[in-house]
Amino acid sequence: MSRQDLSEQITGHVTSLRRYAMVLTRKPDEAEDLVQDCLTRAIAAADRWQPDSDLRAWLFRIMHNVFIDNVRKKRVRDAAQSAIAEPAEPPAQPVRVELRQVLDALHALPEHYREPIVLVAINEMSYADAARVVDVPLGTFMSRLARGREALRRVVGGRKGPHLRLVS
Amino acid sequence: MIDTTRNDEVTDDDIQRIVDGTLDPERHAEIVARIAQDPERLERVESMIAHNAALKEAAAALAPYEDDPAETDPRTRELTEALTARLEAGIAARQSWRARLPAYTRNAAAAAILVAAGWFGHSAHDYANAPYPGYVADAAGAHLVFAEDQQYPTEFSAETLNLASGWFAEKLGRDVPPPQLDAVGLKLVGARLLGSKDGPLAQYIYEDDAGERLSLVVKAAATDRPRAPAYRTLPQGRASYWRDGGFEYALISRYADQSLHGSITEVSRALLARRI
Numbered sequence: 001m002s003r004q005d006l007s008e009q010i011t012g013h014v015t016s017l018r019r020y021a022m023v024l025t026r027k028p029d030e031a032e033d034l035v036q037d038c039l040t041r042a043i044a045a046a047d048r049w050q051p052d053s054d055l056r057a058w059l060f061r062i063m064h065n066v067f068i069d070n071v072r073k074k075r076v077r078d079a080a081q082s083a084i085a086e087p088a089e090p091p092a093q094p095v096r097v098e099l100r101q102v103l104d105a106l107h108a109l110p111e112h113y114r115e116p117i118v119l120v121a122i123n124e125m126s127y128a129d130a131a132r133v134v135d136v137p138l139g140t141f142m143s144r145l146a147r148g149r150e151a152l153r154r155v156v157g158g159r160k161g162p163h164l165r166l167v168s
Numbered sequence: 169m170i171d172t173t174r175n176d177e178v179t180d181d182d183i184q185r186i187v188d189g190t191l192d193p194e195r196h197a198e199i200v201a202r203i204a205q206d207p208e209r210l211e212r213v214e215s216m217i218a219h220n221a222a223l224k225e226a227a228a229a230l231a232p233y234e235d236d237p238a239e240t241d242p243r244t245r246e247l248t249e250a251l252t253a254r255l256e257a258g259i260a261a262r263q264s265w266r267a268r269l270p271a272y273t274r275n276a277a278a279a280a281i282l283v284a285a286g287w288f289g290h291s292a293h294d295y296a297n298a299p300y301p302g303y304v305a306d307a308a309g310a311h312l313v314f315a316e317d318q319q320y321p322t323e324f325s326a327e328t329l330n331l332a333s334g335w336f337a338e339k340l341g342r343d344v345p346p347p348q349l350d351a352v353g354l355k356l357v358g359a360r361l362l363g364s365k366d367g368p369l370a371q372y373i374y375e376d377d378a379g380e381r382l383s384l385v386v387k388a389a390a391t392d393r394p395r396a397p398a399y400r401t402l403p404q405g406r407a408s409y410w411r412d413g414g415f416e417y418a419l420i421s422r423y424a425d426q427s428l429h430g431s432i433t434e435v436s437r438a439l440l441a442r443r444i
Binding site: 032 | 231241256
C-alpha cells in the first residue's frame with residue numbers, strides 16, 4: 001500500500017467516523033471531540049494495528065470505546081448537576097424536520113441500542129463487523145439491533161411521514 | 169394484538185435483513201409476502217425502513233464537508249496526518265521484519281498448506297541451535313497465519329465451540345474442554361483444528377484487554393510423562409511448550425517483550441495447576 005493510498009483510506013475513514021459521531025451525539029463540537037479522542041488513542045495504539053487487518057473496523061472499535069467512556073463520564077457529571085437542565089443545541093447544519101425527529105428519538109435510546117442502529121445504517125457495515133466493533137457476540141448484536149429499531153419506532157411514534165412501501 | 173402464530177416463520181433477524189436489504193432476492197420476496205399478511209407488522213417494518221433511510225440522510229446532511237481538507241478542523245487534520253505517519257511506519261517495520269522470514273511464511277495461503285504438510289517442522293533447525301518438537305514449530309506457524317487475523321481468526325467462535333467438542337475429541341483422541349484462561353486476563357476468541365505431520369492439533373486463540381492475541385496449541389501426547397515448560401524465541405514469536413496430563417501444549421505470542429513473556433509464564437502455571 002502506497003503512502004498516498006493509506007492517506008486517502010484514513011481520510012475516508014475519518015469522514016465516516018465524524019458522520020457516526022454526529023449522528024450519535026447530534027452536536028458538532030461533541031462529535032469533533034469524539035473523533036479527535038479516537039484518533040489520539042489510535043495513534044497511541046498504532047503499533048498494535050496489523051497491516052493486513054481491517055483498518056476501518058479497528059478505528060470504529062476504538063471510537064466505540066471512546067464513546068462508551070464518554071457516556072459513562074457524562075452520566076457521572078449529569079448525576080452531579082442533575083438540577084441543571086442541558087439546553088438543546090441546534091445542529092450546525094439544518095436538517096429536515098423528519099430527520100430531526102428520528103435523530104432526537106435515536107438520542108433518547110440507551111447507547112447499546114443506538115450504536116448498532118447507526119453502525120449498520122450509515123456505514124453499511126456487515127452485522128459481523130459491527131458486532132466486533134461493539135465487542136459483543138453476533139447473536140447479542142442482532143437482538144440489540146432488533147430491539148433498538150423497535151424502540152426507535154416506538155419513540156418516533158405516530159410520526160406521519162412518507163413510508164417506503166414494501167408492498168404496493 | 170399482533171398475530172404471532174400466523175407469521176411464526178419470520179424471525180427478528182429476517183426483519184433486520186429486510187430493513188437493510190441484505191437478504192437474497194428469493195428469501196426477501198418470501199419474507200415480505202409473509203409480513204404483508206399482517207398489516208400491523210407491515211407498518212412496523214416500513215417505519216423501520218423509513219427510519220433507517222432518515223439516519224443515512226441525516227448523516228450526510230450533518231457532516232457535509234466530507235473530505236475537503238480546508239473544511240476539516242485543523243486539530244483533526246493534524247491527528248489524521250500523525251496517525252497516517254504512525255501506521256505507515258508500522259507497515260515499513262513489519263515489512264522489514266517479514267523480509268527476514270522464509271519466503272513461504274509471507275503468503276498466508278501457502279503457509280496454511282505448509283503447516284498442514286509439516287514443513288514448519290523441517291525448517292525448525294534454521295533458527296535454533298538445539299532441536300525442539302515439530303508441533304511447536306507448527307504452532308508458531310499457525311499463530312502467524314491465523315491468530316492475528318481480524319476477520320476469520322478461528323473456525324469456531326468461543327460461543328460455538330461447544331458444538332464442535334465432539335469433533336475435536338474424535339480428532340485428538342480424547343475429550344479436550346476449551347481451556348479457560350479468564351483468570352489470567354485472556355478471553356477465548358475461538359478455536360480450529362489443524363493437520364500436522366505429528367497428527368491433529370487444536371489451536372485455541374485468546375485475546376487480552378489490549379487486543380494482543382496468543383494461541384495455545386494442544387495435541388495428544390505419546391506419553392503421560394510430564395515435561396517442564398521450556399521457552400524459545402522463534403521467528404514467528406515467543407513460544408513456551410510443555411507436556412502434562414497426556415497432552416502436549418505450545419503457547420505462542422508474536423510479541424517477544426517482557427510483559428508477554430510474563431503472561432506466558434502465568435498461563436503455563438494456570439494450565440499446569442488445573443491440569444486441563
